[in-house]
Structures are given as structure tokens and as C-alpha cells.
Amino acid sequence: MARIDLKSLAHSYFPDPKSDEDYALRRMEHVWEDGGAYALLGPSGCGKTTLLNIISGLLTPSEGQVLFDGKDVTKLAPEERNIAQVFQFPVIYDTMTVYENLAFPLRNRGVDSKRVDERVREIAGMLDLSGKLKQKARGLGADEKQTISLGRGLVRDDVSAILFDEPLTVIDPHLKWVLRRKLKEIHNKLRPTMVYVTHDQVEALTFADKVVVMYGGKVVQLGTPQELFENPAHTFVGYFIGSPGMNIMDCKIDDGAAWIDGQRIALSDRHLDAVAKQTGKIELGIRPEFLKLETGDGVSSDNGVPVNITKVEDLGQFKIATTRFGSSDIKVKLGEDTQITGQSGVLRFAPEWTKLYADSQLVA
């Protein structure tokens, strides 16, 4: 197991990149701890697979270095880096049995047969493959094939890191959940360094200790699921993480408060100090969970924003109300038994959860 350092790493698929847009991966500087479970999360085309392939060695970065435990591996081929990788679609050796498939990475490295047998049975036990070891891999279903691929990734206990490239894409939703739990268990037990690429936030948040959110070739935030939720460092993180995502609105700062479409939203001194130095486009963000919607007669609009309620969806455990004032649609997450009366109400912003962004970057 190893710590992974990415030193001023950048990659472009063009031989001679000029502007930032030519980079599939913008310059980054990161240290990923030994034994951590990291998820690379982002939409398609954000560079997460590029980053994974650079770590695995399938791709040589155009700039910067990759270090495993302080050792420069940038120029090394995948097989010299001592890593395991699981791909999006099952890769199995058709003509071999399940046992031989699992034993393959070990046998290729000349591990003695007693140890091979031990490891294969241990991993097969963890992945519920014990009963199928003697079967030919060819006749199995996609789920089982992918489980074998996972097993081949896990079977070596001396790897620096195990990399997963959206490994559960082809798996049934039900089994997805089971396998994710298995991976988590295996991680807790063996503590390998794991890097897991996904575009599914639920998968990332349940699997990883640390989530690396990527957007447009950049790492926009690296943090625990809680940090991503409570303190999104970039409007994209706010929008991408959470269901529904963060409400983000253009605003103006004036007279000690934020103004959205002529409505005043109170800010704390912390906000005002930080935003004073900013010149870029200012946006205000707040998660639907941290908004309060008050309805009914006699609700005072002091310290609040009067809104029209355009839609209320009941999702069982909670309700989502879509409210509107000026040109902004704002979603509010409400408890299941909240009663909504009438078409209008007053929104209250919790100042400690109100975030300000300048040019999409968090300022306070």
C-alpha cells in the first residue's frame, strides 16, 4: 500500500497545448494518503478517467510527476507500478475457470501455489464466488464476470493501490449496493489505497473516505462527504452533490447585505469581509436543506423573502417545494409532515449556511 503524490501534474492530449482549454487535466498538486479510499467524482468528460489512467500508468502525463511512497513512477508501465485496476466492463479470461482467473495475477508473478490457493479462496469467499470456482468464466452473467474482475483486482495483497474505473456500471442496482458494501468491508479490513472513479454521487459518498470532485479537467474540491455537503468549495460541487443540488443565484453586495432581484438577504460580517475584496461575478448559494419555508396567514416577511410556491413534490421521506421570486427558482427541502398552505410563503436563509461565491469559487 502506498501514498500517492501528484506533483504539478497536468495532461493534454494535444502535442502542443496553448490555452487552458487544451488540457484534459489542468495542473494539480495532491497528496493521497496511504490506505485511504478516494472517489473521483465528476460528470462525463471531466478528466477523471484520464487522471486514473495516469495513476495506473496507462497514460504518461505531459507534465508533472506521480509518486508512490515518494518514488517517482511517472515513466513506469502499469505492470512495473504494482497496481491493480478494475475496468468499467468485465475483463475476464474466457477459456479459464473462475479459479484460474483469480489466480492469474498471482501466478504471473510466480507466487507459490499454496499462497495462490489461500488468496484465491479468501477473495472468492469475500465475493461469494466460492461455489463457482471450478466453472468456466465464459458461461457466467455480466454481474458475475464483473465480480471476477473485482476479485482479480483484490487478489494481490502487495499492490500499491487498487484503481476502479466505474466498476459497477454494468451491475444490477440491487447487486450494486451489495458489491459496494463488500468493497467497503474489504477496505476496512485490508486498508489498501483505493481510487474509485464514478459519476454517481451516491456511490462516491458511500464508498469513499475522501471524495475528489472534478469538473472541466480540474479538481474543484477534495474532502470528506460531509465537507462537500456543508462547505462546497465551488458552485459545481454545490450543484453536483446533494439531491436536489444547491440553490445558486446571482447576487449583488450592497449596504451590508446580498440583493437578489431586489430582495435583501442578510449576511454575516464574515461574509462581508471576505467578499469586499472580490471583483468577479458574485453568486449566493444555499442548500435546500438549510432553507426554511413558512406559510399561512400572518407570516411576517421581516428577515425573509416573500416567494410564490410553484410546485410541491412529495418524495415519501421528505417534500421538495419549488419556490420562485424574481427570476430565481429555489428548491426547499421540507420534512415529510410539513403542511403547505396557499400559493405563497416566506423563505428564511440561515446565515451560517449561506455561501458566497466569486467566479464560482467559495469566498465565505
Added chain:
Amino acid sequence: MNKITNNKAWFLVLPVFFIVAISAIIPLMTVVNYSVQDIFDPQTRFFVGTEWFEQVLADRRLHDALIRQIIYTLSVLLIEVPLGIAVALTLPRKGWGVSASMVLLALPLLIPWNVVGTIWQIFGRADIGLGGYVINMLGIDYNYAQNPMDAWITVLVMDVWHWTSLIVLLCYAGLRSIPDAYYQAAKIDGASNWAVFRFIQLPKMQSVLVIGVLLRFMDSFMIYTEPFVLTGGGPGTATTFLSQFLVTIAVGQFDLGPAAAFSLIYFLIILLVCWVFYTVVMNAGKREEQ
């Protein structure tokens, strides 16, 4: 469920039946007809039973031709299949080289068979052919018209030149269908080049190879045009294969009865070998799955 009976449907099958009858069944039955009768003219004919078959099967010349044919076909398969796989593995996977090599490889396949024979007949001549002249210049006494060994080698080289491309193209198509992830995974699993070939490439090529081997078996077992043009079956009968022997009986000696009997035996041999080969390979695949 009530089955709807509508005999009009048979009319729709008639065109196919008609075409197959003309193209296959009637000619085949004609051959069967000739094989069991001695026919002098449409009015004068005698039923002879299995006499022609017995005569043909006892014919030494047929035995020799059959042995030559088997050796020839085996040599063709043993050279062309491994060579074809090897060439397919070394072809470029992307870039301009792909189309360039495809065109080069397809060229021999596009040349009419008698032209192939003519090309090699001239190419191999010691007096005016580039190949034959150069070989003789090197001090090797080479003459395919007089030396049976030289004739054999020339016919084999010609077949390899003509048909290896077919195996290459089939294998290449099989190889191209392997996703990159397989190679990447194998690399990460620490697989050697041999293991990649044995466990990834070969299994993916298996089905196209079955077709390739069947096609090359049938074609080489029935080969006629090229050796006929190149060596005329000689020197002596050194390169007289089954087809050519058959033509000698049927057209040369006009022994239509024995020729017909021989045709049927010939047909059955090819059918039998193909069936056995196909069944064995496909069963092996099924057994593996269980």
C-alpha cells in the same frame, strides 16, 4: 391454438425450390445417374450397380492422387494458418498503415485463379522468370517443370501467396474486436506476451479461425486451376491432385461412369471432413462452458 392451414404458402417456397433444383439437385442427380449406369447414348444404357465405384476405389492412380492431395492440403493448412495468425498479430492497429496493409493483403485474393497460375508459371521459369532466374543465379538448380520437388514447392508457395491473406484478414477482424481494456488488464495482471496470445487473442480468434480453416481445407482440397496452369500436374503426375485426376478421367478419357462415381466419393470426403471438424470444434466449445 388452432393452427391455420394455408397451402398457398407453398407457392412462396417454389422459387427457392426451383433455383436449388437447377443449381444443385438436378446436376447432382445427373452425376448419381451416371455413376450407376454405363451409358453409350440415350437409348443404350446398362445398369451396372456399384461396379464403377469398385473400379474407382481400386484404382492405384486414385490412391496416389488422394495421398498427394492430403499431403498438399495439410501442408497448406500448416503453413497458412500459423503464418496468417502471425501476420495478423503484427499488423498495425491504427493509422494509415491499416488501410495500406489491407489493400496489399487483399490484392492476391482479387486475382483470378488462372492468372495466379500464369503469374507463377512465368515468375518461376529459369530462363525468363525473375524468381526462377534469381534462384538459379544463386547456384541452386531449380526447375519446376522437371524436378518434382521444385514443382511441389512452387505450387505450395503459390498457394501460400494466394491465400494466406484470407486467414490474415479473418484473424485481423477477430483481433480488432478485442477491447483495449483486455490488453490493459492483462498488462496490469502481469501477463506475458505469450499469455496475452493464449488467453485473450486466441480465444477471440477461435470462431473466425474455424471458418478460415474450413474454407482453406475445402478450397485446397478441390484445387485445380492454379496447378493446372502452373505445372499441368507434372512433372509426370507429381502435382496431379484429385480434381485434375478427375478431369483426366472425365474429359480426357471420357469415362463418364467412373468419373461420376469418383465425383460422388470426392464430394463425400469433403463433406465428411468438414462435418467432423466443425462438430469436434463446436463440441469442444460447449464442453468448456459446462
